[in-house]
Amino acid sequence: MTDRGAPWVLGVDSGGSGVRFALRRAEPGPPAGTITSKEPVRTGPAGIDAEHLLAQLLPAAQELMLRTGTDRIAAVAVGAAGMATLGDALRAELPGALADALGVRGLALAADAVTAYAGALGQRAGAVVAAGTGMIALGTDLATWRRADGWGHLLGDSGGGAWIGRAGLDAALRAHDGRPGGSAALLARLEAVFGAPGELPGLLYPRGDRPAVLASFAPEVAGCAAADPVAAGILREAAGHIAASAAAVCPPSAGDQPQVALTGGLLKLGEPLLAPLRAEFARLLPYARGIEAAGDPLDGSLLIATGIAGDGLRLPHDPRMLWIANGVTDRDRVSAKTDQDS
Amino acid sequence: MTDRGAPWVLGVDSGGSGVRFALRRAEPGPPAGTITSKEPVRTGPAGIDAEHLLAQLLPAAQELMLRTGTDRIAAVAVGAAGMATLGDALRAELPGALADALGVRGLALAADAVTAYAGALGQRAGAVVAAGTGMIALGTDLATWRRADGWGHLLGDSGGGAWIGRAGLDAALRAHDGRPGGSAALLARLEAVFGAPGELPGLLYPRGDRPAVLASFAPEVAGCAAADPVAAGILREAAGHIAASAAAVCPPSAGDQPQVALTGGLLKLGEPLLAPLRAEFARLLPYARGIEAAGDPLDGSLLIATGIAGDGLRLPHDPRMLWIANGVTDRDRVSAKTDQDS
Incomplete structure (x- = not known):
């Protein structure tokens, strides 16, 4: 048959x-x-x-x-x-x-x-940002691929979940120590999630999934952003890194308007990240059209x-x-x- | 006897x-x-x-x-x-x-x-910064200890060797990707030390001594600082973090002038770090007296x-x-x- x-x-x-x-x-x-x-x-x-x-x-x-x-x-x-x-x-x-x-x-x-x-x-020209624990931007004019970031949590992935979580924990520990740049709100969330700050290194460093542990704190940063300027600043900076990576790989407008899509679990952080992302994309990629990922x-x-x-x-x-x-x-x-x- | x-x-x-x-x-x-x-x-x-x-x-x-x-x-x-x-x-x-x-x-x-x-x-009151791969500041007024940073390479150690090396590699990869904040000079040093940038994640992440690998790039950042503003900026920021940690733990001047000493292998980076360190200590700890470590x-x-x-x-x-x-x-x-x- x-x-x-x-x-x-x-x-x-x-x-x-x-x-x-x-x-x-x-x-x-x-x-x-x-x-x-x-x-x-x-x-x-x-x-x-x-x-x-x-x-x-x-x-x-x-x-x-x-x-x-x-x-x-x-x-x-x-x-x-x-x-x-x-x-x-x-x-x-x-x-x-x-x-x-x-x-x-x-x-x-x-x-x-x-x-x-x-x-x-x-199969269209444009740029896609995949942001979860990590962050990578990929673009093509259908002749070659261009990639930006995606270097992992120690070398880059700037603006991704591990990056945001790490910046939040850094700000929390600055408050704990009395160093500048600290956030008492993030310190309170650190203590609620991980316990005493002194125990955090012992919880984090022996783990094999350190980037995921760091990224698990990103929703806490988003949750603090409405009331805490340090947390809001972290998300603004993350949005800037993400948009800069998209702009580095997006093909120039040549007749067609290139399309740009954001994908990945980081979008679940919601408006505290999405609002600065819209602002940064408008600033750095004014000629591109942001679209929903089709699949x-x-x-x-x-x-x-x-x-x-x-x-x-x-x-x-x-x-x-x-x-x-x-x-x-x-x-x-x-x-x-x-x-x-x- | x-x-x-x-x-x-x-x-x-x-x-x-x-x-x-x-x-x-x-x-x-x-x-x-x-x-x-x-x-x-x-x-x-x-x-x-x-x-x-x-x-x-x-x-x-x-x-x-x-x-x-x-x-x-x-x-x-x-x-x-x-x-x-x-x-x-x-x-x-x-x-x-x-x-x-x-x-x-x-x-x-x-x-x-x-x-x-x-x-x-x-056994005198003051503050000591120990900066090598990591960075910690410890101070005492002879009644209690105060500690700042020393949280390890993912949570802090801001301004230490791994922090400086990581910031340098980040700037190198930004230049590679065409993202803002990049340094062509640091990219050239990355390629000279580690080879093709695409191979670096595979070299770094499987290692058990990742902080030491990151810190191994700190002398390259110092070597570029005279001619490269991005590298100089990294060292200025590192100096700011180190001085801020010292200031967070140094006891206030109470009759005696508290003494502050810098120790550790990071000082081997020399003038590219020491010059901004002197400036930051003068700014943040004007009442303290910087001394050579006795031992x-x-x-x-x-x-x-x-x-x-x-x-x-x-x-x-x-x-x-x-x-x-x-x-x-x-x-x-x-x-x-x-x-x-x-």
Whole structure:
């Protein structure tokens, strides 16, 4: 029985809290099925663990194929945190493994910022800010990618959740010590959340998830901002950093008005952050149009896989940001012709 | 044969790069003997490992007693990084262990900032800044201790080596990204020291000694300061933080002019830091007198042990900052009387 619809594509979104899989036809629309794993893919000395990803991806793909009654996946797109610097094993092993196990002939491996971009703006020029615990801005004129920040909590991620939380704890401890720049309101929140200030270093430094611990204090900073000028100043400064990163990557207006979208959990801080963000974007990117993100990174993976399998990928290829397994797609084109001929 | 000089005292300085031991008479002067171990005392979930410290302290004390021909140590003072929050096992185990093994009857356990203070200023009122990878200021009016900062690289240590290095790397990556606040000169130094900026997160984050890696860039910031306004601005801001911490702990002038000393490896950055430091101290602590540190933390341990064994300890007792094993000193007083009587 020949399946006469568009080919099927699999989108994968691998992040710090687990992996999500979605299957749909290579055309716009919601997924036909999704699977969520709460098991984050391991990262070892050799980077993201390809075996561990495959051990989740292959059963998930087979389950989704069973559910939808399809016997073949034409293309897969995997978006993963750390893909740019830690994706060598995936780039080496996934093309062959997916071709052998599932007959997949199109594969894209994308940085999570790229799938966030594709989910938010699709294949249009503009800039996307992904702000959660960290903060990264990605922009493209559809010729090249430009990235700003995303350097992690010790080197940057300026304006992200860990940055805001850390600035809030610093202000709290300044009040505790009697140093300038302190906030008694933030000190009270520190004590309510973490207990005695003297215990905080012992709570924080031994943890493996220090950035998340710092970011957990960001909502306290937002909660104090209405009444506390120090907290409000931290959020204003964060908004300035975020808008500056967006402005650094946004393509110049060339006829079209570039689109800019904000994504990520940091937006949950609400008006205390969003009000200064609007002001800073108006100041630094007056020519851009702020829009709501159309979808999330899993939608972005599906959009990229759809581009490979069907209507064409206009987002720029890049060995670290958006890598396409060329051998596989070449073979795909050959056998697509053979399928048509037969 | 009765030893008719002043009793002998042992000073111990336990830090991140090892442990130093010094033995001398309980009177001012250089040590009669010193031993240096390159093995830092382990810190586990229960805090500083008392067994591991004793396994180094007891043989070192016996070796120094052999060298100097003494048969008895009257008092020991141990200064250790983390003593305030991680010293519970030492406070529980050291008094008995030292009494049993060496007949020691006077024991002080001090935070490393306290031994730095005692080494720098002796038993006088004032403030001492200890700035290396981290930064802490400690002051006393001889009634209580006041501490400012020393919260570690994620919560404070503002103006210390890791803080300066991190600010320099942030400015370098801003230049790389095209964000505001960047420094092309610091970016060139980042590339010379660490290689391609894209590799830096992978070099830094897996390390256990991240603060030291950050601090290793502080001399590069100092090296750029003469020609680069961003680097100079970082050092000016660091100097402001350091002076503000000193001002927060320095006792007010009450007849005497309080003394302030700067100690620690950060001073090796030289004039690029020292010039703004002088300016900031003149601005924030005009009533204090800046002096050269008389000695280092090992000298401070010897001074505290000498105070216990002989001429009296005027620095304030504090359960976390400068803890005196009272039971032991009480027993010491009793048996000192017995010695005199016999």
